Amino acid sequence: MNEFAPTGADVLLVVDVQNDFLPGGSLAVTGGDAVIPAINALAVRFANIVMTQDWHPAGHASFVSAHPGRAAFDTVELGYGPQVLWPDHCVQRTKGARLADGLALEKAQLVIRKGYHAGIDSYSAFLEADRVTPTGLGSYLRERRLGRVFLVGLATDYCVAFSALDSAAVGFETLVVEDACRAIDLAGSLAAAKARLSQAGVRLIGSAQV
Ligand code: VGL
Numbered sequence: 636m637n638e639f640a641p642t643g644a645d646v647l648l649v650v651d652v653q654n655d656f657l658p659g660g661s662l663a664v665t666g667g668d669a670v671i672p673a674i675n676a677l678a679v680r681f682a683n684i685v686m687t688q689d690w691h692p693a694g695h696a697s698f699v700s701a702h703p704g705r706a707a708f709d710t711v712e713l714g715y716g717p718q719v720l721w722p723d724h725c726v727q728r729t730k731g732a733r734l735a736d737g738l739a740l741e742k743a744q745l746v747i748r749k750g751y752h753a754g755i756d757s758y759s760a761f762l763e764a765d766r767v768t769p770t771g772l773g774s775y776l777r778e779r780r781l782g783r784v785f786l787v788g789l790a791t792d793y794c795v796a797f798s799a800l801d802s803a804a805v806g807f808e809t810l811v812v813e814d815a816c817r818a819i820d821l822a823g824s825l826a827a828a829k830a831r832l833s834q835a836g837v838r839l840i841g842s843a844q845v
């Protein structure tokens with residue numbers, strides 16, 4: 636029996652597969668659309684699917700437009716620590732914030748929205764960037780007795796990596812399906828994220844292994 640074959644206690648966590656992160660979007664991830672068929676193929680294997688949706692109010696603190704004089708991808712200090720300034724993206728109720736049309740995820744049971752506090756970003760599906768405000772996902776998974784967390788989506792080095800690190804930190808066995816993710820890769824962020832994931836015991840696997 637393949638050790639990575641999903642069981643009824645496993646969950647596929649589909650991170651931020653939204654129009655703004657796809658080619659043509661305001662924060663397009665190179666090759667971002669390639670994750671869609673990979674995720675659809677994986678989804679067939681899972682009984683439990685949860686999705687996340689980056690969901691910012693206009694004027695969000697992570698938006699470069701909220702910091703006159705700064706450039707996109709600069710880092711500034713906010714109350715909770717360093718924050719990369721992103722092009723405005725995933726604004727609530729815009730087309731860019733919508734989940735990608737090509738996802739065949741009618742089985743998904745929960746959509747966790749994150750980043751909706753105007754002054755706090757949230758790369759992680761579990762914990763906002765202040766590192767104390769929970770999204771509720773950890774309790775949801777525990778109450779449903781879901782154990783292993785398989786992550787896919789966008790972007791490998793930001794929302795997927797931060798979600799995977801927090802998943803492992805709260806005690807879930809955690810796996811990232813690498814070929815069903817794509818990275819932003821800002822100043823070495825992909826290599827740094829992969830090192831942190833390995834250090835935290837998160838397994839990096841391929842979808843052919845699942
Ligand atoms: C993300 C930057 C800003 C992501 C979200 O989904 O990885 N990255 N907001």
Ligand code: ZN
Pocket residue numbers: 689691697724725750
């Ligand atoms: Zn965001």
